[in-house]
Amino acid sequence: ERPAITSSARPPESLDDGELWEEIRAEAKADTQQEPALASFLYSVILAHSSLDDSLAFHLANKLASPTLLATQLMELFKQVIRSDPGIQDAYRADLRAVKARDPACRGYSQALLYFKGFQAVQAHRVAHALWQRERIPLALALQSRISDCFHVDIHPAARVGKGILLDHATGVVIGETAVIGDDVSILHGVTLGGTGKETGDRHPKIGNGVLLAANVTVLGNITIGDGSKIGAGSLVLKSIPPHVTAVGVPARVLGRNK
Amino acid sequence: ERPAITSSARPPESLDDGELWEEIRAEAKADTQQEPALASFLYSVILAHSSLDDSLAFHLANKLASPTLLATQLMELFKQVIRSDPGIQDAYRADLRAVKARDPACRGYSQALLYFKGFQAVQAHRVAHALWQRERIPLALALQSRISDCFHVDIHPAARVGKGILLDHATGVVIGETAVIGDDVSILHGVTLGGTGKETGDRHPKIGNGVLLAANVTVLGNITIGDGSKIGAGSLVLKSIPPHVTAVGVPARVLGRNK
Amino acid sequence: ERPAITSSARPPESLDDGELWEEIRAEAKADTQQEPALASFLYSVILAHSSLDDSLAFHLANKLASPTLLATQLMELFKQVIRSDPGIQDAYRADLRAVKARDPACRGYSQALLYFKGFQAVQAHRVAHALWQRERIPLALALQSRISDCFHVDIHPAARVGKGILLDHATGVVIGETAVIGDDVSILHGVTLGGTGKETGDRHPKIGNGVLLAANVTVLGNITIGDGSKIGAGSLVLKSIPPHVTAVGVPARVLGRNK
Numbered sequence: 001e002r003p004a005i006t007s008s009a010r011p012p013e014s015l016d017d018g019e020l021w022e023e024i025r026a027e028a029k030a031d032t033q034q035e036p037a038l039a040s041f042l043y044s045v046i047l048a049h050s051s052l053d054d055s056l057a058f059h060l061a062n063k064l065a066s067p068t069l070l071a072t073q074l075m076e077l078f079k080q081v082i083r084s085d086p087g088i089q090d091a092y093r094a095d096l097r098a099v100k101a102r103d104p105a106c107r108g109y110s111q112a113l114l115y116f117k118g119f120q121a122v123q124a125h126r127v128a129h130a131l132w133q134r135e136r137i138p139l140a141l142a143l144q145s146r147i148s149d150c151f152h153v154d155i156h157p158a159a160r161v162g163k164g165i166l167l168d169h170a171t172g173v174v175i176g177e178t179a180v181i182g183d184d185v186s187i188l189h190g191v192t193l194g195g196t197g198k199e200t201g202d203r204h205p206k207i208g209n210g211v212l213l214a215a216n217v218t219v220l221g222n223i224t225i226g227d228g229s230k231i232g233a234g235s236l237v238l239k240s241i242p243p244h245v246t247a248v249g250v251p252a253r254v255l256g257r258n259k
Numbered sequence: 260e261r262p263a264i265t266s267s268a269r270p271p272e273s274l275d276d277g278e279l280w281e282e283i284r285a286e287a288k289a290d291t292q293q294e295p296a297l298a299s300f301l302y303s304v305i306l307a308h309s310s311l312d313d314s315l316a317f318h319l320a321n322k323l324a325s326p327t328l329l330a331t332q333l334m335e336l337f338k339q340v341i342r343s344d345p346g347i348q349d350a351y352r353a354d355l356r357a358v359k360a361r362d363p364a365c366r367g368y369s370q371a372l373l374y375f376k377g378f379q380a381v382q383a384h385r386v387a388h389a390l391w392q393r394e395r396i397p398l399a400l401a402l403q404s405r406i407s408d409c410f411h412v413d414i415h416p417a418a419r420v421g422k423g424i425l426l427d428h429a430t431g432v433v434i435g436e437t438a439v440i441g442d443d444v445s446i447l448h449g450v451t452l453g454g455t456g457k458e459t460g461d462r463h464p465k466i467g468n469g470v471l472l473a474a475n476v477t478v479l480g481n482i483t484i485g486d487g488s489k490i491g492a493g494s495l496v497l498k499s500i501p502p503h504v505t506a507v508g509v510p511a512r513v514l515g516r517n518k
Numbered sequence: 519e520r521p522a523i524t525s526s527a528r529p530p531e532s533l534d535d536g537e538l539w540e541e542i543r544a545e546a547k548a549d550t551q552q553e554p555a556l557a558s559f560l561y562s563v564i565l566a567h568s569s570l571d572d573s574l575a576f577h578l579a580n581k582l583a584s585p586t587l588l589a590t591q592l593m594e595l596f597k598q599v600i601r602s603d604p605g606i607q608d609a610y611r612a613d614l615r616a617v618k619a620r621d622p623a624c625r626g627y628s629q630a631l632l633y634f635k636g637f638q639a640v641q642a643h644r645v646a647h648a649l650w651q652r653e654r655i656p657l658a659l660a661l662q663s664r665i666s667d668c669f670h671v672d673i674h675p676a677a678r679v680g681k682g683i684l685l686d687h688a689t690g691v692v693i694g695e696t697a698v699i700g701d702d703v704s705i706l707h708g709v710t711l712g713g714t715g716k717e718t719g720d721r722h723p724k725i726g727n728g729v730l731l732a733a734n735v736t737v738l739g740n741i742t743i744g745d746g747s748k749i750g751a752g753s754l755v756l757k758s759i760p761p762h763v764t765a766v767g768v769p770a771r772v773l774g775r776n777k
Contacts (some may be wrong), residue, residue: 016624027585031478031656033658034654034655035654035656036655037591037595037657038657038660040586041660041763043588044586045586045689062584064585064669066321067321067330068299068300068303068304068321069300069427073296076297101722104695104713104718105674105694105695106720107655107659108508108586109610111659114660114663115659115660115662116663117663117667136293136294137293137366138293138294138295138297139296139297140371141366141370141374142297142300142374145373145374145375145376145698146373148376148428148430149322149376149409149410150667151667152411152430152670154430154448156364169666169672170690171430171431171666171670171672171689171690171692172430172431172689172708173446174448174474174689175426176364177363177364187266189672189690189692189710190449190690190708190710191477192448192449192474192475192492193364194447194474196494197471197473200363203363210709212715213711214715214734215692215710215736215738216475216710216734218474218475218492218493220474220492233710233712233736233738233754234493234736234754234768236492236493238331249768250493250508250509250768316642325580326580327558327559327562327580328559328588332555336555355549393611395552395553396550396552396625397549397556399555400625400629400633401556401559401632401633403574404632404633404635405636406637407687407689408581408635409667411670412688413689413707415623418756430670430689430690431689431707431708432688432689433689433707433733435623436622436623449690449708449734451734451751453706453708453731453733453751454622456730456732459622465756475734477733477734477752479733479751483603490751493752495751496751500655507594509767509768510753
């Protein structure tokens with residue numbers, strides 16, 4: 001096992017917001033010294049900014065920009081939304097801590113910020129969701145489309161997503177309009193929270209706190225996955241699952257209660 | 260439920276081609292007024308054009324362009340192919356109506372045109388297929404590659420695709436060289452129409468009219484899905500399925516006849 | 519069946535390295551004559567270069583470049599790594615021969631080089647892996663992220679990948695940190711070589727030589743797929759599979775010995 005690139009060995013939950021930003025800057029400085037080829041990239045995304053909010057807004061804007069949706073325009077939008085919404089600020093920091101704590105391949109907070117498209121997709125969705133709630137529907141839909149183009153994750157801007165989310169690998173994730181995801185949820189690549197196609201209105205899954213949805217899990221319909229439950233890779237879930245159990249299979253069956 | 264952004268409450272099938280274009284322009288104008296940040300985007304993609312054909316050609320060209328395949332070059336190509344092929348014109352309009360009619364998250368025709376990578380992938384495929392049939396094989400293969408890069412959908416340019424197609428969410432869809440898809444087919448993300456690896460020549464599935472293939476369905480081999488049949492999410496189909504039934508499972512079994 | 523675009527009818531394994539490069543140039547020249555719209559693209563990617571190493575470095579650099587990771591910088595890096603590593607040179611040529619020999623939709627070596635994102639992802643991973651082994655961790659992680667952004671394939675740079683690899687269609691493939699893949703392996707789209715989430719350290723699958731993993735196969739944990747075995751589409755593999763068998767299902771069961 002190689003050593004982590006974090007300069008601190010402290011557990012993620014122990015860092016306050018100021019320490020988190022300092023830790024990310026320390027990681028970026030160490031990487032700049034080790035790899036001069038990345039210096040201008042790390043400077044522009046992290047070291048040039050006076051806050052983590054601004055660094056995130058800059059990075060997302062550059063990832064999602066297109067010839068017709070300019071990076072400067074997106075950056076101003078993201079800065080405005082993130083700075084004005086303490087809920088988003090709290091949530092994305094909880095996500096950074098969650099990725100560091102739960103993903104064994106994550107070596108530092110800056111890695112999640114810079115390189116994990118699942119983390120980036122969730123944060124861009126938080127902005128799209130805030131726009132949706134402020135009735136800026138066309139802009140929210142434009143962002144949803146850019147998130148799907150750039151991060152291969154299709155989250156409807158109306159979907160409600162808690163904090164402490166790990167969206168690992170992320171390719172192919174689809175989350176429908178009326179889905180609700182609790183706090184501290186881990187979702188792997190290829191997961192679908194979809195409709196059955198037979199319902200309209202409130203038609204998508206509700207995912208409890210602390211749930212784990214493994215790779216390529218499909219959950220369909222307005223059903224519930226109870227708090228703390230785990231759904232095994234490749235499972236198809238068509239009925240509600242109680243809290244604190246493990247379920248697997250096509251269709252999913254409960255194996256037993258989690259310890 | 261929020262109101263749709265369409266200015267018209269008329270059902271999709273009732274709009275003739277001229278009315279469809281007028282409706283799309285009306286939606287774009289309404290969005291421009293509501294969201295000035297999108298004005299230049301909506302102007303360049305929709306309002307600046309004198310026909311839906313040209314708007315589509317412009318938009319696809321800009322999405323698929325690269326440093327080595329220039330947008331201007333692609334736009335001329337797409338305009339030429341679309342303008343000279345009434346079959347493509349008819350098919351993409353049927354697709355717009357299909358998305359509006361069948362996708363409950365679609366609020367207007369302009370949303371499908373502007374933002375749905377599944378719609379865009381199918382239309383770019385129609386152009387690649389026309390080039391393939393005109394023996395412009397290298398260019399068709401170049402387009403296939405750009406569609407896979409930009410829309411995460413890999414459709415071989417020889418595959419034959421009907422009209423009234425909904426490719427929903429679209430990430431991960433793979434459609435092989437000798438596949439044939441009928442009219443009014445709905446295909447969700449992660450669907451594969453592939454070969455078994457044991458056959459050469461005509462080796463891919465034939466999908467009837469009005470079929471629904473739910474998320475992550477895999478259909479392998481030169482088999483048939485009968486008209487009007489529905490295949491449940493995550494199913495693996497290795498044998499032909501009769502018309503007007505629902506089939507599910509790994510491997511898929513017929514549950515019963517559709518009402 | 520249309521004729522292949524290769525000018526030579528010789529089987530892939532019979533071409534030596536010099537003949538392979540000459541064959542790719544001959545294909546590019548033929549395509550340039552048939553399709554002038556592709557002339558500048560084919561010139562810049564293939565015909566302008568004096569070696570296949572440099573052509574590959576140029577093409578990967580342009581595909582993976584971003585506003586903050588410049589193409590010129592990446593090209594120098596890729597040239598340095600590829601030119602200094604005979605193992606990579608040998609492996610990517612074996613991959614080109616494998617794609618041509620095993621993918622019935624592949625009409626020529628230049629098609630794999632130019633257009634197959636699975637081929638491109640594997641070669642970019644080989645560079646990232648070389649950087650990882652030289653302790654250039656931050657740059658390896660930056661490349662992993664660009665590969666996931668551009669090719670929709672997430673391969674940890676520490677994963678060890680043999681030669682003669684076909685990564686077909688490629689969207690959604692995820693390969694974990696401690697995975698090992700042998701020689702002459704075929705992997706279709708949507709394949710996961712992941713962890714169970716319960717282990718740390720050496721926690722990912724070991725794939726033998728000559729294995730076929732069909733579409734959407736999920737293999738989890740530090741288990742082995744024996745040499746020459748085939749895993750059917752959509753299977754979930756949670757226990758080791760012996761050599762030279764076919765296994766299918768959720769969870770996978772051995773059907774019988776391969777002939």
